Amino acid sequence: MIVEVTDLRREFVVRRRAGRLRRTRDVVAAVDGVTFGIAPGECVGYIGANGAGKSTTIKMLTGILVPTSGTVRVCGLEPVRDRTTLARRIGVVFGQRSQLWWDLPLRDSFRLLGAIHRLPTSAWEPRLAECVQLLEMEPFLDTPVRQLSLGQRMRGEVTAALLHSPELLVLDEPTIGLDLLSKERLRAFLVRERAERGTTVLLTTHDLPDIERLCDRILVVDHGRVAFDGDLPGLVARVGAERVLVVDLAEPGPPLIDVPGTTLRAVEADGLRQHLAFRKEDTTAAAVVAAVSARVELRDLAVHEPAIEDVVRRLYLE
Amino acid sequence: MADATTAQAYNALVRSRVAAQASYRASFAIELGSQVLLVLIEFVEVYVVFHQVDALGGFDFAEVAVMYGLSAVGFGLADMVVGHVDRLPFYVRTGTFDAFLLRPLSALGQLVTSDFSLRRLGRIGSGVVVLVIALAGADVDWTPARALLVVVTPLAGGVIFGAVFVATCTIGFHVVEGMEFANAFTYGGNYLSSFPFNIFGTFIRRFFTFVVPAAFVAYLPTLALLGRSDPAGLPGWLSWSAVPAALIAAAAAGWIWRLGLRHYVGAGS
Amino acid sequence: MSVIAVGPAVALAGAGYRRWATYRQAALAGVFVNTVFGVIKLSILLGIADSAGGTVAGYDAASLSTYAWVSQGLIAVVMIFAWTELADRVRTGDIAVDLARPVDLQLSWLAQDIGRAAWALLSRAVVPIVFGAIFFGFYWPTDPTAIILLPVSxxxxxxxxxxxxxxxxxxxFWLTEIRGLVLLYVLVAGLLGGHLVPVQLFPDWLQAAAYATPFPAMVQFPINLMTGQATGLRALGEVAVQVAWAVGLLLLGRLVLSRATRKLVVQGG
Structure with missing residues (x-):
């Protein structure tokens, strides 16, 4: 196991003002007894609502925060005690925080990181060249970081985290705020990185396609506890996540109540637009479209995938 | 720990900071100039004092000017190399400090090398000028030991103020907006170390000798240069003790830093 | 010239007060620092008085104490330290929003600044003055004219x-980087205003220079009413000088603002 977490718990003291002078002191457990392991080469999606304890767990894995109780081992090390040793073996990207030097050209940040990791030039330059080529960073390599777009900066952040060829890559919301093209480029790069080097990846995200493209396994946390541990089909099967086909008809039609394998969720504009929900196990989008167009004339259609938040919310409704 | 590659890493960090400043030449020149002026204006205060009287606490203008010069150079050195550590609360809030912790270097080392305020050369330079002129005017019986003391004292002063900067910046780990507290010890220490200590009350004198060792920056070494004993009764060997005081201060600051860091990562509370 | 109505002015002053009143930790830290600097400043001044035989330029030990503590207490009230809030809005372009508001820009900022000063008076001036009065000698003003004029001053x-x-x-509006200029202004204002050393202690040429500037009207004149340096007609005269500077500088500020606005309109900032 490259990551071993046993009965991990982290409490915070929350002070609140109650009245003019009095303050109350509450102990809140952000992570409340989490146990899991990650095998080398796995890619695990760590998901949950905001405030579910994701960031707190990641901080404990990377040595920024001490657990209140329980144990953490990463690469066989104790993160807080062996922080600088661990830092040479893992790479971390925080999507909303930068680890690059904002006033220096991107290239200089990489040079500095090479020096900080005490890597010989021969070790990091080929790696950088590879990332620059795959992530198409050449055009903005000499631009100061503060002038980069979010997508460009994020490619720089991921490269920065991989420069020292870490065994474990931790990505906290790596695709947040990116446009579709940037997201897809980053996912393709990470898929390749895993295939070529067998890097273990731990990823938090709100984006279902991230999980579909990248993760073998999902851990869902809620209120500081692991609520689900398994793969995506398993999760969808368990909560019965529905995809929704939205069809626009050429002219107002009757409610489509008897399409096989679907449930009619909503009818708008006198039947001009209808929402049909279905499960992946029951039927396919193609079959539903075929069945609908056999009955009425279709003008437009769209398939809505279940959002991660919906899947997770359903998990708790059980 | 301090092997050659680590030194290279810090070297690269500092060089990148210097390069970033050099790219804003015009604003750098103005800031350098205001640092020179800062010393002049501070020194006007000493000048005004000696416009009214011939001696302060039994020391004449040239002697107090020596204290002022030693303090200005020592504080300027500390301010240039570590003065920016008071940005710690900002780094904590923006997550930059977490990025420090994710790199295989000491967090304190990265905080200290996160900037290098070259403009303080203005303060150091004008401090040296004041010091040299004052030494020429003061009645010093030069010996090799005293010559060595004059050279070593500003460096020891830099280490002492550097230690005060580091120790007090850890306030930023504990309270969100209390960073100004640090000014009482950093800038306050610099203010007071430019004057003879026997004009201060017992508590202030002891506090800024044994807790915040500002007395070792200028006042005590000046006594040694002049061959005088402390009117307030400190033993004579203390006047020669700026270097050991600086080493003790640095060790204490390192310990206080580790306490603060432990609090930050949640182990201390 | 549009004039600000009393109602909005009071509301703006209240907003200024409340906005600053949220920074309690910072206020506490500020009080602590002002008090430490007060002790150091007073020690130096008493050292001068001591060498001069008890009194210096009309100040005795008690009135020097009053000078030291009132000048420390007024730092935050008068805000003689760096303030770049307005410049930041100019730099970011937010100033356009302020100019579009149906209230006078200068007077609305003045109203907010008076609210801020009111909070500073309660949170940051009272403690150093009470501390000084308890632990050090203190001269309380006796002249009725001075006492009545004090709040006005x-x-x-x-x-x-x-x-x-x-x-x-x-x-x-014209310079891209004003940090150096602000630092310079703060230093000169602090020195010539009589914040470091009373203006009365300056050599004649420096006194003449100081009185040619508005800076004593910001610091030294209200302190004079507390230390008994200005009584009766002299007190009235100094307040009249303050009125003249306030009106003159505010009018000059409006002129500069109209130039700046024209630049903004013509060149788009």
């Missing part, structure tokens, strides 16, 4: 100080 000091800061901030 403090209010006028805030107005003069604001008018000066307002103009320094407006230079951000």
């Amino acid at each position: 403090i209010l006028l000091a805030v107005c003069v100080s604001f008018a000066g800061r307002f103009m320094v901030n407006l230079t951000a």
Whole structure:
């Protein structure tokens, strides 16, 4: 196991003002007894609502925060005690925080990181060249970081985290705020990185396609506890996540109540637009479209995938 | 720990900071100039004092000017190399400090090398000028030991103020907006170390000798240069003790830093 | 010239008060620092008085103490330290929003600044003065004219100080980097205003230079009413000088603002 977490718990003291002078002191457990392991080469999606304890767990894995109780081992090390040793073996990207030097050209940040990791030039330059080529960073390599777009900066952040060829890559919301093209480029790069080097990846995200493209396994946390541990089909099967086909008809039609394998969720504009929900196990989008167009004339259609938040919310409704 | 590659890493960090400043030449020149002026204006205060009287606490203008010069150079050195550590609360809030912790270097080392305020050369330079002129005017019986003391004292002063900067910046780990507290010890220490200590009350004198060792920056070494004993009764060997005081201060600051860091990562509370 | 109505002015002053009142930790830290500096400043002044045989330039030990503590207490009230809030809005372009509001820009900022000063008076001036009065000798004013004029004089000091800061901030319309200029202004204002050493202690040429500037009207004049340096007709005269500086500088500020606005309109900032 490259990551071993046993009965991990982290409490915070929350002070609140109650009245003019009095303050109350509450102990809140952000992570409340989490146990899991990650095998080398796995890619695990760590998901949950905001405030579910994701960031707190990641901080404990990377040595920024001490657990209140329980144990953490990463690469066989104790993160807080062996922080600088661990830092040479893992790479971390925080999507909303930068680890690059904002006033220096991107290239200089990489040079500095090479020096900080005490890597010989021969070790990091080929790696950088590879990332620059795959992530198409050449055009903005000499631009100061503060002038980069979010997508460009994020490619720089991921490269920065991989420069020292870490065994474990931790990505906290790596695709947040990116446009579709940037997201897809980053996912393709990470898929390749895993295939070529067998890097273990731990990823938090709100984006279902991230999980579909990248993760073998999902851990869902809620209120500081692991609520689900398994793969995506398993999760969808368990909560019965529905995809929704939205069809626009050429002219107002009757409610489509008897399409096989679907449930009619909503009818708008006198039947001009209808929402049909279905499960992946029951039927396919193609079959539903075929069945609908056999009955009425279709003008437009769209398939809505279940959002991660919906899947997770359903998990708790059980 | 301090092997050659680590030194290279810090070297690269500092060089990148210097390069970033050099790219804003015009604003750098103005800031350098205001640092020179800062010393002049501070020194006007000493000048005004000696416009009214011939001696302060039994020391004449040239002697107090020596204290002022030693303090200005020592504080300027500390301010240039570590003065920016008071940005710690900002780094904590923006997550930059977490990025420090994710790199295989000491967090304190990265905080200290996160900037290098070259403009303080203005303060150091004008401090040296004041010091040299004052030494020429003061009645010093030069010996090799005293010559060595004059050279070593500003460096020891830099280490002492550097230690005060580091120790007090850890306030930023504990309270969100209390960073100004640090000014009482950093800038306050610099203010007071430019004057003879026997004009201060017992508590202030002891506090800024044994807790915040500002007395070792200028006042005590000046006594040694002049061959005088402390009117307030400190033993004579203390006047020669700026270097050991600086080493003790640095060790204490390192310990206080580790306490603060432990609090930050949640182990201390 | 549009004039601000009483209702909105009071509301703006209240907003200024409340906005600053949220920074309690910072206020506490500020009080602590002002008090430490007060002890150091007073020690130096008493050292001068001691060497001069008890009194210096009309100050005895008790009135020096009053000078030291009132000058420390007024730092935050008059805000003689760096203030770049307005310049920041100019730099970011937010100033366009302020100009579009149906209230006078200068007077609405003045109203907010008076609210801020009121909070500073309660949170940051009272403690150093009470501390000084308890632990050090203290001269309490006895002249009825001086006592009656004191609140007026403090209010006028805030107005003069604001008018000066307002103009320094407006230079951000023309200069890209004003940090050096602000630092310079703060240093000169602190020295010539009599914040470091009373203006009465200056050599004649420096006194003449100081009285040619508005800075004593920001710091020294209200303190004079407390230390008994200004009584009766002299007190009235100094307040009249404050009125003249306040009106003159505020009018000059409006002129500069109209130039700046024209630049904004013509060149789009």
